[in-house]
Amino acid sequence: MKKILYLLFLMTLPVLAGPTQTIVFSGKISNSPDGVLKVRGESFEKDIKLKPDGSFSEKLDLGYNGSYLIASGNNRAAVYLTQGMTLALNADHNDFYKTIKFSGKGSMENQYIASKNAYVNAINQQKLYVLDETEFLKEIQAVKKDILVLFDAGKFPKGVFAERERKNIDYLAQIFVLNYGKNHAHFAQLPDFKPSESFDKIDPKINLDSEADFLFSNPYKQLINLDFNQKLEAQLKPEDQFLWKVALPEIKKYKSQSIRNALAYALTVEVSGSNPEVETLYNELLALSTNPHFKKELTQQYQKISALKPGGASPAFNYENHKGGTTSLESLKGKYVYIDVWATWCGPCIREIPALQKVEKDFHGKNIEFVSISIDAKKDHDKWKKMVTDRQMGGIQLMADNDWNSQFVQDYGIMGIPRFILLDPDGKIVNADAPRPSDPALLALLAELKI
Structure with missing residues (x-):
């Protein structure tokens, strides 16, 4: 049975916006690293540009009254925002959680939330x-x-x-x-x-x-x-490779449109090239969701996948090689190419390394190249270099130029890793979501191609 997909609801998850709720949000963030205060909600996304002294004042048109998230760099805090608030926030980015103070209308609720979260986060x-x-x-x-x-x-x-x-x-x-x-x-x-x-x-x-x-x-x-995942676990069969056929009927039982939209959004991970019924799922999600932003994002993802059908030309890359210089997809033409998109922080990626090393060994000298593309952030460049060396990772080891935002990653619509891709000697797609090294289906596929 495929492992249950845990559909975690994030504060940035888009859902249907209701009538506009307007508030005035102001204050000052000292020592901001980027001069931006981010505000995120279930139907809302706003980046507030701070003045040189860190102060700000912004009128926010929200989609609902309720919980939102504010972020200064990596510092995050929950806030409660409702129509008519004139809320002020003051904090020092360098000691964010100890200095966060609210004033104005709505300060009582938000200072309590900050105190409560500080207490909970301090629990051993x-x-x-x-x-x-x-x-x-x-x-x-x-x-x-x-x-x-x-x-x-x-x-x-x-x-x-x-x-x-x-x-x-x-x-x-x-x-x-x-x-x-x-x-x-x-x-x-x-x-x-x-x-x-x-x-x-x-x-x-x-x-x-x-x-x-x-x-x-x-x-x-x-x-x-x-609760949702317990329902899926009770219904999934060992042979089920995807969740959506079980998940969709359960989603449709909810009366809350926000919950329906959120669960529909989470299922977009199965709008992928490896799903033989991706068109059916795409149409089901379009019909289920009432969020125009989600529908636009879903359609863009589906269009990318449609362009990645077997036989189509693969998006290109030209990335830093662990051994020095750069390596491009063009330079690998003439051989099959099995690509592993991974990162040093990704547990499932690392667990695939032994299986990948075995496949590489079994196919050494044959008409196939094994390419691993790290999407680690630039700040983790040395960590990537060290892990490749320490784990004696073979094949061609590359590092993408802009982590998740790298063009190759974007062109393949990669939303989760590890992700494996198989290309033919002409640089055309054999499988845009190929089996993992630990999956016997990979060896069967390579045998079928007579590599």
Whole structure:
């Protein structure tokens, strides 16, 4: 059975925008590395350009009232934004989480969120998850109590925020419990550990089809994610290579259009050249989603895939070679080319290295070149050089010029790695999403081509 795809909902996930909600957002970010404050939401994306002194003031037309994400470089913080707010933010990028301060209308809610997240992030995960079940549940109740103390100190009036945040605290506690099994196995070094049955069950009293909670609560998104994947796991058969035929009927059961859109967006990873029914999936997702931005992105992805059919000319590359100089696809014509797109930080990529080395050895001297293209960031150039040397990686080792944004990566519509591509001696596509080295199907394919 294909491994379950965990459809994680990110704050940048596009969903249908509702009526415009306008706020005034201002403040100052000292020591900003790039002079930009990013604001991201479920239907919103805005880069605020800071003045030379780090100050800013911007009117934001939001798509909904709820949770958003702000980012200064790698520093990120959740914020709650609603219509009519005049919110000010002040922080020092170099000590972001300790200096973040809010003022103006909406500051009470956002200062509480910052304090709550600081508390949660400071929890020692190892000490928490190494506890036995009884002690763990006691500790979670203590965590929940501490958060409620922070919440009560805010003296929030009865209303939307107070009502949803109380539920959000419950959702957070539920997530801690649901993660107990795998985390206890890890931290207690008990790989075969299985928790009591209740630890794997989502509270049946939780409504898992709430538009309002989805737009407000990140823990709620995680609950949707876990529940959805449990449904897929129960239905997938060993021979299933793709999720979408099982996933689509489940997605259509949701009444919340935001949840439907988010799950549809997550399934775009299966809009790929390796999917023999990609056109059917493309049309299904177009019909399912109500988000014009998603439809545009999906169509662009499908058009790229359509251009990558077997027999078509492959996009070109000319990248730095680990041994010095550069290597282009043009220079490899005359031989089959098996390409591995990977990165040093990618666990699944690294796990494929031994299998790739064996295939390379088995086909040494034959009419095929093995090319590995790293999409590591420029800052990790030395890390790439060292890993290739330390692991004695064979074949032709290249590094792309702009990580994920490299033209070759973009032209192939690569959204996840590792990704393998097989080209013929004329530089034409045999398979734009070829089997992995660990998959027996690769050897069968190479044998079929009589390489």
